[in-house]
Amino acid sequence: MNLExxxxxxxxxxxxxxxxxxxxxxxxRKYDSAEHAYPVELDMFDAVLRGMEESxxxxxxxxxxxxxxxxxxxxVRNGKNMQLVLNTLEMCRGDAGxxxxxxxxxxxxxxxxxxxxxxxxxxxGGKWAxxxxxxxxxxxxxxxxxxxxxxxxxEWIINGEKIFVTCGERAKVVVVWxxxxxxxxxxxxxxxxxxxxxxxxxxxxxxxxxGIRASDTAxxxxxxxxxxxxxxxxxxxIETEQSFVGAMKTFDNTRPLIAAMALGVARAALDLTTxxxxxxxxxxxxxxxxxDESALKAELYNLEAEYEAARLLTLxxxxxxDNGQANSLEASMAKAKAGRVGNExxxxxxxLCGSMGYSENLxxxxxxxxxxxxDIFEGTQQIQKLVIxxxxxxxxxxxxx
Numbered sequence: 428m429n430l431e432x433x434x435x436x437x438x439x440x441x442x443x444x445x446x447x448x449x450x451x452x453x454x455x456r457k458y459d460s461a462e463h464a465y466p467v468e469l470d471m472f473d474a475v476l477r478g479m480e481e482s483x484x485x486x487x488x489x490x491x492x493x494x495x496x497x498x499x500x501x502x503v504r505n506g507k508n509m510q511l512v513l514n515t516l517e518m519c520r521g522d523a524g525x526x527x528x529x530x531x532x533x534x535x536x537x538x539x540x541x542x543x544x545x546x547x548x549x550x551x552g553g554k555w556a557x558x559x560x561x562x563x564x565x566x567x568x569x570x571x572x573x574x575x576x577x578x579x580x581x582e583w584i585i586n587g588e589k590i591f592v593t594c595g596e597r598a599k600v601v602v603v604w605x606x607x608x609x610x611x612x613x614x615x616x617x618x619x620x621x622x623x624x625x626x627x628x629x630x631x632x633x634x635x636x637x638g639i640r641a642s643d644t645a646x647x648x649x650x651x652x653x654x655x656x657x658x659x660x661x662x663x664x665i666e667t668e669q670s671f672v673g674a675m676k677t678f679d680n681t682r683p684l685i686a687a688m689a690l691g692v693a694r695a696a697l698d699l700t701t702x703x704x705x706x707x708x709x710x711x712x713x714x715x716x717x718x719d720e721s722a723l724k725a726e727l728y729n730l731e732a733e734y735e736a737a738r739l740l741t742l743x744x745x746x747x748x749d750n751g752q753a754n755s756l757e758a759s760m761a762k763a764k765a766g767r768v769g770n771e772x773x774x775x776x777x778x779l780c781g782s783m784g785y786s787e788n789l790x791x792x793x794x795x796x797x798x799x800x801x802d803i804f805e806g807t808q809q810i811q812k813l814v815i816x817x818x819x820x821x822x823x824x825x826x827x828x
Contacts (some may be wrong), residue, residue, distance in 0.1 A: 519691025
């Protein structure tokens with residue numbers, strides 16, 4: 428087991444860190460204060476990101492995919508998923524909300540990349556895609572979705588309401604989860620691509636949030652919204668055993684990215700806290716036992732240990748995806764661990780830095796606010812623990828709720 432990061436990724440991760448420090452941080456406070464204002468500075472990344480995507484690298488969810496090679500292969504790869512995790516971690520050292528609002532890097536793009544056929548990828552592949560799953564009565568339990576899709580000739584008619592849609596206003600298309608038949612439960616849930624401007628779809632409101640304010644979060648309402656029949660991702664057939672499982676597999680690839688976001692924010696907080704301590708001549712010595720150090724230093728050592736545990740879980744989940752291995756358990760473990768400790772680290776750093784941490788003179792207080800979302804979206808802490816328990820115990824969602 429080699430825990431050294433692949434050297435082939437060094438140039439891109441270095442670029443990601445430079446963007447975080449030199450572009451994101453200088454405008455971070457500006458767009459935290461001006462919530463719902465689009466960060467025009469991000470437009471410069473469009474051409475750069477397209478080039479990186481073509482070369483096999485990138486920063487967002489659009490590139491996350493499970494390797495389809497035979498599991499009998501003895502080749503060991505560090506591929507696109509590992510690269511994306513490392514890039515995402517570095518970028519979130521700058522501003523996670525800004526990363527989430529880079530054009531073309533939405534969760535919907537990941538779903539299109541993973542599920543769409545070649546014709547759909549041609550039509551939608553270059554468009555910024557959001558993902559609409561959560562509803563007023565279907566939060567963490569995605570199988571309770573009530574938004575419906577009914578086939579009428581060569582069109583689907585969608586009715587329902589979606590809340591907390593990341594980049595729901597700015598994205599060009601939205602991947603909407605809807606059910607073909609409520610009586611069949613989660614097996615009938617499918618995903619549909621709806622383009623902004625389609626009659627019957629409207630942005631009801633934008634949410635004011637605790638953190639990641641640079642990223643818009645919208646409520647979308649669909650009223651007899653008609654889309655082409657060909658906008659359904661996947662098959663129309665309702666497969667009792669596989670339909671919803673296939674839709675959920677998107678999360679196996681994107682949950683490690685959410686974990687990386689939490690780690691990036693936590694790393695930023697740890698680095699700044701350590702820097703502030705060094706100015707006060709409080710120098711950390713990792714060769715010494717925490718028992719022989721001050722309570723303050725011991726606290727930081729503990730935070731570093733939690734960070735490292737979450738980082739290794741995240742890298743493992745990404746590595747498994749790159750090597751064609753089932754990683755649902757590991758993806759949820761990484762998301763659960765990183766989401767929790769990321770928030771704990773940022774809050775503790777605010778506490779350790781006292782008035783400096785609590786004021787707006789530094790970004791520490793902002794990072795503590797931003798970090799909470801990573802323990803919530805794409806499956807809360809409680810949902811991740813349920814997924815982990817089911818995998819470990821061999822239980823279904825019906826057996827263990």
